[in-house]
Amino acid sequence: MATTTFPKLSLEGAVGRPIVRRSGRAKVTGTAPFTAERNLPGLLHAVAVPSTIARGKILSIDTSAAEKMTGVRAVITPDNVPDFKRIPTFNESMQESCLASHVYPAAEREVYYAGQYVAAVVADTFEAARDGALAVKVEYDEMDHVTSIDEAPADERPKSLFGAPPVIEIGDAVSAFEQADVKVDVDFDLAMNHHNPIELHAALAHWDTWEGNESLTVYETTQSLSLSQKTYQSLFNLKPEQVRVICELVGGAFGSKGAMWPHSVLACFCAKVVAAPVKLVATRQQLFGGTGHRTPIKQRVAIGANSDGTIKAIIHEGTATTSENDSYAEAFTMATRMMYQTEALRLAQTQSRLHTQSPTFMRAPAETPGMFALETAIDELAVKLDLDPIELRVLNEPEKSLYEEKPFSGRHLVECLRKGAEAFHWKERPRKPRSTRDGDWLIGTGVAAATYPAIFFPTQARVTLRTDGTAHIDCCSQELGTGTVTTQCQLLASQLGISASRVSMNLGDTSLPPGGVSGGSATAASVGGAVRAAVDALKKKLVELAPSDSSLASARPDDVTFKDGKVLLGSDSWALEELMSGKFKDEIAAVGKFKGAKDSKTSNHSYGAQFVEVAVDEELGLVRVRRMLGCFACGTILNAKTGRSQFLGGMIMGVGHALQEKTVWDHRLGRITNDNIAEYHVPVNADIPDMEIMWIDEPDFNASPVGAKGIGEIGITGVAAAISNAIYHATGRRYRDLPITPEKIIL
Amino acid sequence: MIPFEFASPKRLQDATSAIDHKSSMALAGGTTLLDLMKLNVLTPDTVVSVASVLGNSVRLEDDTLTIEAGCTMAQLADHERVRESFPAIRQSLITAASPQIRNMATIGGNLLQRTRSTYFRHPDMPPPDESFDDSNHEKFWHRVDLSSAAVLGNSGRVVGTYPGDFANTVVAFDATLHLEGPDHQRTIHAREFYQIPQRQELQYSVDLKPGELITAISFPVTPALKNSLYFKVRERSSYAFALASVAAGLELEGQGSTATIRQAKIAFGGLGSIPWFSQAAVQALEGKPATDDNFEKAAEAALAEATPPPGNEYRVRLARRCLVRSLRRLRDVGPYSDTEIWAMQHGRTPTPA
Numbered sequence A: 001m002a003t004t005t006f007p008k009l010s011l012e013g014a015v016g017r018p019i020v021r022r023s024g025r026a027k028v029t030g031t032a033p034f035t036a037e038r039n040l041p042g043l044l045h046a047v048a049v050p051s052t053i054a055r056g057k058i059l060s061i062d063t064s065a066a067e068k069m070t071g072v073r074a075v076i077t078p079d080n081v082p083d084f085k086r087i088p089t090f091n092e093s094m095q096e097s098c099l100a101s102h103v104y105p106a107a108e109r110e111v112y113y114a115g116q117y118v119a120a121v122v123a124d125t126f127e128a129a130r131d132g133a134l135a136v137k138v139e140y141d142e143m144d145h146v147t148s149i150d151e152a153p154a155d156e157r158p159k160s161l162f163g164a165p166p167v168i169e170i171g172d173a174v175s176a177f178e179q180a181d182v183k184v185d186v187d188f189d190l191a192m193n194h195h196n197p198i199e200l201h202a203a204l205a206h207w208d209t210w211e212g213n214e215s216l217t218v219y220e221t222t223q224s225l226s227l228s229q230k231t232y233q234s235l236f237n238l239k240p241e242q243v244r245v246i247c248e249l250v251g252g253a254f255g256s257k258g259a260m261w262p263h264s265v266l267a268c269f270c271a272k273v274v275a276a277p278v279k280l281v282a283t284r285q286q287l288f289g290g291t292g293h294r295t296p297i298k299q300r301v302a303i304g305a306n307s308d309g310t311i312k313a314i315i316h317e318g319t320a321t322t323s324e325n326d327s328y329a330e331a332f333t334m335a336t337r338m339m340y341q342t343e344a345l346r347l348a349q350t351q352s353r354l355h356t357q358s359p360t361f362m363r364a365p366a367e368t369p370g371m372f373a374l375e376t377a378i379d380e381l382a383v384k385l386d387l388d389p390i391e392l393r394v395l396n397e398p399e400k401s402l403y404e405e406k407p408f409s410g411r412h413l414v415e416c417l418r419k420g421a422e423a424f425h426w427k428e429r430p431r432k433p434r435s436t437r438d439g440d441w442l443i444g445t446g447v448a449a450a451t452y453p454a455i456f457f458p459t460q461a462r463v464t465l466r467t468d469g470t471a472h473i474d475c476c477s478q479e480l481g482t483g484t485v486t487t488q489c490q491l492l493a494s495q496l497g498i499s500a501s502r503v504s505m506n507l508g509d510t511s512l513p514p515g516g517v518s519g520g521s522a523t524a525a526s527v528g529g530a531v532r533a534a535v536d537a538l539k540k541k542l543v544e545l546a547p548s549d550s551s552l553a554s555a556r557p558d559d560v561t562f563k564d565g566k567v568l569l570g571s572d573s574w575a576l577e578e579l580m581s582g583k584f585k586d587e588i589a590a591v592g593k594f595k596g597a598k599d600s601k602t603s604n605h606s607y608g609a610q611f612v613e614v615a616v617d618e619e620l621g622l623v624r625v626r627r628m629l630g631c632f633a634c635g636t637i638l639n640a641k642t643g644r645s646q647f648l649g650g651m652i653m654g655v656g657h658a659l660q661e662k663t664v665w666d667h668r669l670g671r672i673t674n675d676n677i678a679e680y681h682v683p684v685n686a687d688i689p690d691m692e693i694m695w696i697d698e699p700d701f702n703a704s705p706v707g708a709k710g711i712g713e714i715g716i717t718g719v720a721a722a723i724s725n726a727i728y729h730a731t732g733r734r735y736r737d738l739p740i741t742p743e744k745i746i747l
Numbered sequence B: 001m002i003p004f005e006f007a008s009p010k011r012l013q014d015a016t017s018a019i020d021h022k023s024s025m026a027l028a029g030g031t032t033l034l035d036l037m038k039l040n041v042l043t044p045d046t047v048v049s050v051a052s053v054l055g056n057s058v059r060l061e062d063d064t065l066t067i068e069a070g071c072t073m074a075q076l077a078d079h080e081r082v083r084e085s086f087p088a089i090r091q092s093l094i095t096a097a098s099p100q101i102r103n104m105a106t107i108g109g110n111l112l113q114r115t116r117s118t119y120f121r122h123p124d125m126p127p128p129d130e131s132f133d134d135s136n137h138e139k140f141w142h143r144v145d146l147s148s149a150a151v152l153g154n155s156g157r158v159v160g161t162y163p164g165d166f167a168n169t170v171v172a173f174d175a176t177l178h179l180e181g182p183d184h185q186r187t188i189h190a191r192e193f194y195q196i197p198q199r200q201e202l203q204y205s206v207d208l209k210p211g212e213l214i215t216a217i218s219f220p221v222t223p224a225l226k227n228s229l230y231f232k233v234r235e236r237s238s239y240a241f242a243l244a245s246v247a248a249g250l251e252l253e254g255q256g257s258t259a260t261i262r263q264a265k266i267a268f269g270g271l272g273s274i275p276w277f278s279q280a281a282v283q284a285l286e287g288k289p290a291t292d293d294n295f296e297k298a299a300e301a302a303l304a305e306a307t308p309p310p311g312n313e314y315r316v317r318l319a320r321r322c323l324v325r326s327l328r329r330l331r332d333v334g335p336y337s338d339t340e341i342w343a344m345q346h347g348r349t350p351t352p353a
């Protein structure tokens, strides 16, 4: 494409450099301020009382013993819970609310899932509150519950899959599949997963007065500050200026801090009742049931092809779960809409309802489970056709996005496959499974494609230029540990032609210009878009300020550039202070707004190829990963170091998803049993081999105002399929259920 | 957590007289005790710090290795003589827990770690009390969590697996525990110390009387302890409890499969309700030629009495294979080196040192 959706931006200088993340030193020296560590004068502590049954009615809550205990200030139950308004949730009104669930803490007379907060105790110390919480006696009238996807009827269609219908048909896929020469028709079963960030979810709520009005300040672990502010406004009928939400750093979230979970609302209730600031930290156990999960999913993928490998039909269908009262729907068939060329396509999802907390976004929610199924099925098709799986993918490379009927903004999947294959020495791979041994280990390699959409959230940023040659960004975005501050400073530095060390940034506070959700790998491009818009607005302002006799005064703002703190126009240049006077004496600021690309002319996604070598000991049931390589095309990489870390992190999560992560239940009791990180396994260092990360560094100005698409989540999306394909190559056996644990592998 | 008194006596005698292991409990490294107190599983009124009154020396005298109970897991694993000569001891420590935990945890506390069974760790989750034989209940068993349910020593019902590693080496190699009370000392063979759960009990019990502390543990140094290994299979490469493990030692006369087994030391971990010394395996091996066939027979015999919970049958196969593989290795090559153990974590073939 000759012209791009967003005008190209030259990003020389700081952008791309492997600059060390700014919060790094504070983190490794233990001085980084995380929410749960905060203190406020007069702070009290709350501990929630979770239900021990999965479904039923609350008959009584006996608080008398707790109330008598030393240090206990109050017990909050439905009898004394302060007034609040029941509002739409995130799933119903993405722009207005980030509330996770319709089930409110300490406010319901019924229980809808085990772990629901039915009451809370506020005390002088955390220990006293914990003690008090144990002393609250709840009597229930138990009702039947269902917590297993195998036991729940999948008799419902989700209302919407991130805006798309639950059934998508192009042509008649069922009969095209029937008539195909070569067919693969396989089922996949994926376990429930929990996010388990190291930082526990926490909220400190403080009701106060401000200019005669009630005001609420919440320090909270969140990926969605600006939306949290709106949510508190609606919950408590407050104006924007009456609510301030602050989160300086997030210590891991993976989607689990995108929505507002009941502990935050509960902290506000508690603080109101005791008229003092209250801190509530969810315990590790309460993260299993308190803060959402990835739903278990059952999928079927059927692919029909000609004997030359041309795909004729793809069917991808299945069931995910949601909770009794909420409507989160996992869009696991989403990536199948545009991955491969096919004559006919059928995508169809159903859902069932379980007595659980609402499921939520987790580590590339739609793509991770969906791509596992699709990319395993593609590998199975390659085996049936006796084709190399890379060649099969190349053969079915589409020209445009089938469902959207739009050209790709920038795809590069074939390049990723080729470049990755070469670095991984794919050519040396014997086609036949069970061909390589190393002692007791069978060795196999596998490949899978990865993808993630380019998502944007409306964001505003204020950029300030100072006459001392420094610049500053203000934006209520979040620092999830990904390096938002570092990379945005680089981005501004490149636009101003100065070194990144001259740029600073404040985020994490709703008193700053509103930012979007730090989820969906959207932050870098959304904040970047706002920063770019702010620079454009500054150019306009500077033209207006220019002395009327200078060439700048009649310049087109677009022709203005910056270098070393100077304003340039053609061969003329001005020091900033030459243009400044009056109220703009020392600095000049402008707010830029980025709305996101609603009606894009292109299909905007990132792509990648992932390669894995595994060793399998089928006598002992062990799978160990020996090598991993990922090659990605995500547009501009803003910082080679933090970028690489994002890809590495994603791929490591993929190892967990493929081989370890599984929430275990006692369905008899309707409760999660492995609610700790000794039993809920995520990869440890010893599980992770040497990893190689590479990328195709080509800015995508069709998808993104700064050429960069998200990189946070794509890293996980192909890993599980690459691992299961490698296990097939090692053993000759297919494993379609995740996680692939020893009892499945052992012969 | 429920409030408790904290005592830190200066002399062992004051500590022992203050401890009854129920309302008043010993705190050594705390990695089991504090965890379970936070979960409200153990609720002592008094916690008595014993770390400073227990010795922590490791001594090798007259063919006996004596380890004082206050010695940490890390200290014992890294002790020069242990590193050089007693592979099963070292390996059952370095493949357990994490470096941080091993730096805190003591040998005495280690022997008394509790089952990881969810029904023990959640006092408000009643365990299933049906018997496995109840075949009408096949569906029932899919609905409960059997991941920490013992395969051996379970009387056909759900009881918790003894999760530890080092204790398997302890029972395999005939170690003795030294116990001390306010006015007495006694020793007990480790194999008699652990008792399988009785009806209604969810996990093992021990022969430790109120007032008694473990003060030391001693291993007779035998040729089999020198030609030994600890082989642990776990879901992830590190920081996970065993799905099955074997502590094994062989004293051989002769070479290869024509050699005669003079002495065999065998115990299983991750399977039994207690660290599982296998008399049956020892009997099947001692005095016999070290053939693959005899190894297989020993493995059969060792697991003959297993009553795996539904869905856990694979752990019996796994245990047999762990044993056969360990014995072959000891016969053909000898103990693993650390480097080989790390290589195995990454799916690489151990290259003998």
Ligand SMILES: Cc1cc2nc3c(=O)[nH]c(=O)nc-3n(C[C@H](O)[C@H](O)[C@H](O)COP(=O)(O)OP(=O)(O)OC[C@H]3O[C@@H](n4cnc5c(N)ncnc54)[C@H](O)[C@@H]3O)c2cc1C
Pocket (backbone or CB within 6 Å): A678, B025, B026, B027, B028, B029, B030, B031, B032, B033, B034, B035, B050, B054, B069, B073, B095, B096, B097, B098, B101, B104, B105, B106, B107, B108, B109, B110, B111, B112, B113, B163, B164, B165, B166, B212, B213, B214, B215, B239, B240, B241, B242
């Ligand atoms: C996450 C995690 C993973 C783990 N993984 C493993 C693993 O893979 N393999 C493994 O083997 N272990 C593992 N462990 C268990 C760990 O090894 C034990 O917790 C530790 O060894 C206990 O020692 P301690 O000194 O901390 O005991 P403490 O917690 O201090 O005490 C444990 C018990 O022993 C009693 N006690 C302590 N000392 C004495 C004494 N001298 N005499 C009498 N009674 C005493 C205490 O009263 C208490 O009941 C793991 C633990 C955790 C938390």
